[in-house]
Amino acid sequence: MKLDPFYLIVDSAAWIERLVPLGVRLVQLRIKTMDEVGLRAEIRKARALCTHHQCQLIVNDHWRQAMEEGCDFVHLGQEDLQTADLSQIRAAGVRLGLSTHDHAELETAMAAEPDYLALGPIYPTILKKMKWAPQGLERIAEWKRLVAPIPLVAIGGLNPDRLDGVFEAGADSAAVVTDITLHADPEGRTREWIEKTRPWR
Numbered sequence: 778m779k780l781d782p783f784y785l786i787v788d789s790a791a792w793i794e795r796l797v798p799l800g801v802r803l804v805q806l807r808i809k810t811m812d813e814v815g816l817r818a819e820i821r822k823a824r825a826l827c828t829h830h831q832c833q834l835i836v837n838d839h840w841r842q843a844m845e846e847g848c849d850f851v852h853l854g855q856e857d858l859q860t861a862d863l864s865q866i867r868a869a870g871v872r873l874g875l876s877t878h879d880h881a882e883l884e885t886a887m888a889a890e891p892d893y894l895a896l897g898p899i900y901p902t903i904l905k906k907m908k909w910a911p912q913g914l915e916r917i918a919e920w921k922r923l924v925a926p927i928p929l930v931a932i933g934g935l936n937p938d939r940l941d942g943v944f945e946a947g948a949d950s951a952a953v954v955t956d957i958t959l960h961a962d963p964e965g966r967t968r969e970w971i972e973k974t975r976p977w978r
């Protein structure tokens with residue numbers, strides 16, 4: 778499976794409506810706190826937008842709601858994995874991306890036979906507090922050797938200036954939140970990401 782090298786992560790369907798039409802091909806809806814009705818509406822709207830714009834939608838955490846809304850790709854972390862019903866996800870033909878931060882997590886993740894693996898945080902991130910030190914580029918190269926041919930996603934503190942290093946080290950896709958969502962010009966920055974990742978597409 779080939780992942781687009783630009784992996785946008787946002788926390789609402791409104792962001793998807795704003796940025797996906799610019800040419801984003803891979804987007805994650807990452808909603809951490811919302812009531813069930815609101816969450817369902819967000820997933821439904823995100824799915825419709827992504828279908829219309831031929832963008833692959835990946836739903837973070839909420840695998841059950843994602844499946845019930847007809848989505849075909851979810852992302853789970855190690856804690857999410859403990860409660861997720863992987864056989865139900867697989868039986869529905871839903872694809873699965875998994876987070877990893879160290880060797881023990883990688884072993885757990887590989888056992889689940891994911892469709893991609895994410896490694897982070899590559900650089901310091903301001904989005905959330907993390908117990909892992911930045912992994913650095915060497916770690917991407919190590920992970921690539923361990924996981925290929927499973928696609929590898931790099932995440933954490935990425936920006937356009939850091940992309941060449943990340944791809945040269947072996948990442949297949951670069952995931953980003955705040956470099957775009959906190960930018961003064963999110964549309965302009967999204968176009969910059971699309972251009973900068975073009976050679977890796």
Ligand SMILES: Cc1ncc(COP(=O)(O)OP(=O)(O)O)c(N)n1
Nearest residue numbers: 837852853854855876895930932952
């Ligand atoms: C592409 C990608 N990589 C890693 C994560 C982090 O997932 P997780 O560890 O479950 O943390 P939360 O994002 O749920 O806070 C991700 N969402 N996407």
Ligand SMILES: Cc1nc(C(=O)O)sc1CCOP(=O)(O)O
Nearest residue numbers: 897898902904933934953954955
């Ligand atoms: C959601 C997330 N997961 C990470 C991990 O390492 O698993 S790092 C991260 C935050 C990514 O945001 P930004 O691009 O703003 O640094």
Ligand SMILES: [Mg+2]
Nearest residue numbers: 838853854857
């Ligand atoms: Mg999670």
